Amino acid sequence: MPAPKLDRALVLHVAKLSSLSLSDAEADRFADELARIVRYVEQLDGVDTTDVAATAHVLLDRMPLREDALRPCLSHEAALSQAPQVEADGFAVPTFVE
Amino acid sequence: MLDSSVTAIAAKVRAGEVSAESVTAAAIAQIAAIDGRLNAFLHVPEQSALAQARAVDAKRARGEAMGPLAGVPVAIKDAICVRGVVTTAASKILAGYEPAYDATVIERLRAADAVILGKTNMDEFAMGSSSENSAFGPTRNPWDVTRTPGGSSSGSAAAVAARMAPCSLGSDTGGSIRQPACLTGTVGLKPTYGRVSRYGLIAFASSLDQIGPFAGDVRGAARVLSVLSGHDPRDATSLDVPPEDFEVACGRSVRGLRIGVPGEYFAEGLDPEVAESVRAAIRELEAEGCVVKPVTMPHTLFAVATYYVLATAEASSNLARFDGVRFGLRTTDPAAARDLRVMYGKTRDAGFGAEVKRRILLGTFVLSAGYYDAYYIKAQKVRSLIRRDFDRAFESVDVICSPASPTAAFRLGEKIDDPLAMYLNDIYTLPASLAGVPAMSVPCAPTRAGLPVGLHIAARAMDEATMLAVAAAWEARSPARSLVPPLAAAAGKA
Numbered sequence: 001m002p003a004p005k006l007d008r009a010l011v012l013h014v015a016k017l018s019s020l021s022l023s024d025a026e027a028d029r030f031a032d033e034l035a036r037i038v039r040y041v042e043q044l045d046g047v048d049t050t051d052v053a054a055t056a057h058v059l060l061d062r063m064p065l066r067e068d069a070l071r072p073c074l075s076h077e078a079a080l081s082q083a084p085q086v087e088a089d090g091f092a093v094p095t096f097v098e
Numbered sequence: 099m100l101d102s103s104v105t106a107i108a109a110k111v112r113a114g115e116v117s118a119e120s121v122t123a124a125a126i127a128q129i130a131a132i133d134g135r136l137n138a139f140l141h142v143p144e145q146s147a148l149a150q151a152r153a154v155d156a157k158r159a160r161g162e163a164m165g166p167l168a169g170v171p172v173a174i175k176d177a178i179c180v181r182g183v184v185t186t187a188a189s190k191i192l193a194g195y196e197p198a199y200d201a202t203v204i205e206r207l208r209a210a211d212a213v214i215l216g217k218t219n220m221d222e223f224a225m226g227s228s229s230e231n232s233a234f235g236p237t238r239n240p241w242d243v244t245r246t247p248g249g250s251s252s253g254s255a256a257a258v259a260a261r262m263a264p265c266s267l268g269s270d271t272g273g274s275i276r277q278p279a280c281l282t283g284t285v286g287l288k289p290t291y292g293r294v295s296r297y298g299l300i301a302f303a304s305s306l307d308q309i310g311p312f313a314g315d316v317r318g319a320a321r322v323l324s325v326l327s328g329h330d331p332r333d334a335t336s337l338d339v340p341p342e343d344f345e346v347a348c349g350r351s352v353r354g355l356r357i358g359v360p361g362e363y364f365a366e367g368l369d370p371e372v373a374e375s376v377r378a379a380i381r382e383l384e385a386e387g388c389v390v391k392p393v394t395m396p397h398t399l400f401a402v403a404t405y406y407v408l409a410t411a412e413a414s415s416n417l418a419r420f421d422g423v424r425f426g427l428r429t430t431d432p433a434a435a436r437d438l439r440v441m442y443g444k445t446r447d448a449g450f451g452a453e454v455k456r457r458i459l460l461g462t463f464v465l466s467a468g469y470y471d472a473y474y475i476k477a478q479k480v481r482s483l484i485r486r487d488f489d490r491a492f493e494s495v496d497v498i499c500s501p502a503s504p505t506a507a508f509r510l511g512e513k514i515d516d517p518l519a520m521y522l523n524d525i526y527t528l529p530a531s532l533a534g535v536p537a538m539s540v541p542c543a544p545t546r547a548g549l550p551v552g553l554h555i556a557a558r559a560m561d562e563a564t565m566l567a568v569a570a571a572w573e574a575r576s577p578a579r580s581l582v583p584p585l586a587a588a589a590g591k592a
Contacts (some may be wrong), residue, residue, distance in 0.1 A: 021443030058534030
């Protein structure tokens with residue numbers, strides 16, 4: 001297992017991937033805490049998993065399928081009712097195209 | 099009235115001996131009398147609860163058939179959506195959110211003539227073992243208000259322990275029903291993964307999350323489980339199995355049933371008083387005719403590390419939906435008005451608490467390029483080995499008994515600055531979650547200080563019936579039977 005250096009730079013990189021804007025102070029604190037947790041997790045490295053399949057889910061082989069048919073769903077009004085900002089009958093977001 | 103069990107209340111309401119309205123009014127009065135000291139409830143829509151109860155009474159007056167939970171008030175963990183009732187998962191990012199629909203479990207409770215009493219406190223997004231991660235302040239343990247009731251379903255456990263509700267719903271991802279049940283002296287049950295629909299449960303880790311009941315006794319938990327379980331086409335992981343009456347199992351003989359006791363669960367870190375209380379319970383079951391056998395579950399030790407990789411990875415993906423667009427909080431920072439990514443980042447930074455951010459970061463890290471195979475896939479493989487431990491043990495035993503938590507309730511504040519120490523508290527409940535098997539906590543003899551202890555019983559997937567038979571047999575002999583926290587008893591007499 002690689003031994004990543006969990007410092008402020010790596011935490012800020014992961015925070016960007018997570019859409020979390022952290023202050024430098026927060027990033028430093030999380031770097032310390034996450035480094036300890038990741039060191040603890042690295043004990044898994046010592047487990048022999050040769051020829052062991054990964055379990056993504058305990059029921060993957062038992063999930064039933066349903067008919068691919070139209071069903072009732074939330075009304076337009078209900079779907080918009082909890083939005084922090086609504087414009088032109090849709091969810092309003094800040095500009096994301098220049 | 100609130101000293102009565104789920105089954106007794108339903109029987110009295112059905113027979114017309116008490117009105118559903120008076121039961122719900124008594125629950126509301128108990129909440130008003132003591133919840134200021136416990137903080138178990140985040141929201142109690144009193145008028146709506148009383149109206150539901152009156153509708154149950156009216157149904158009876160019309161001579162219609164009554165459901166199995168007739169007039170029983172049920173407290174609901176705030177991670178479960180109730181139509182038109184504020185549902186926050188104890189997070190600032192969902193403050194004021196009112197779902198436009200009921201979770202499937204809520205529909206099932208309503209169809210059984212239960213009364214939705216209110217929403218209970220919890221660790222934010224079900225991430226925590228002490229309730230201290232709630233954005234709305236911690237819940238306190240009714241047995242000692244300086245201590246935690248456990249978590250994450252803290253309010254649902256405290257509500258039942260303090261007789262504010264005869265039963266409640268929690269959700270369990272790594273022990274979030276069983277550990278608080280243990281620490282509050284209530285019965286708490288996590289069903290087989292897939293037994294109960296997750297539709298309308300605010301997701302934490304989808305391959306692990308299950309909704310389940312808390313109740314004052316085993317039979318009550320069994321009745322609620324019978325109501326909750328069943329196939330739901332709206333949850334792709336809901337199992338298509340026939341309904342079962344779990345109450346029948348509560349009267350079944352346990353003679354000849356084989357109990358496995360894994361040495362790995364009675365190891366370093368286990369409080370000696372807790373160990374003795376649990377061992378005494380197992381001896382009593384042996385006296386009832388069970389056969390007790392040692393079993394070995396060698397990968398138990400790795401459950402905490404495995405869980406905190408897999409659960410955080412799934413959480414980092416599930417919590418991506420909280421972005422300030424469709425529901426919940428949006429930052430008012432002026433910089434966010436001009437840039438979508440800034441809006442996402444600042445909204446999430448303002449809305450999530452420290453533990454949620456910690457887990458999102460850890461989960462994103464283990465899924466990120468360069469680390470995915472080493473951490474995430476590795477943990478999935480160790481999960482297979484933990485499942486194999488259960489499969490092998492269940493070749494020679496019918497249930498596995500252990501402590502539910504290594505210690506009785508710890509003090510609020512004691513572990514808050516040490517996330518890893520907090521995680522290690524879940525060591526006995528995590529393996530059953532990773533294996534997807536049913537497990538529950540049933541009260542056993544309290545510590546000398548009077549704090550509750552729980553016997554943890556796990557069974558094969560889909561074999562809740564055997565687990566409940568053992569739980570009921572123990573409960574009938576347990577010295578913890580019908581113990582009530584002084585704080586709750588005093589209020590009841592007032």
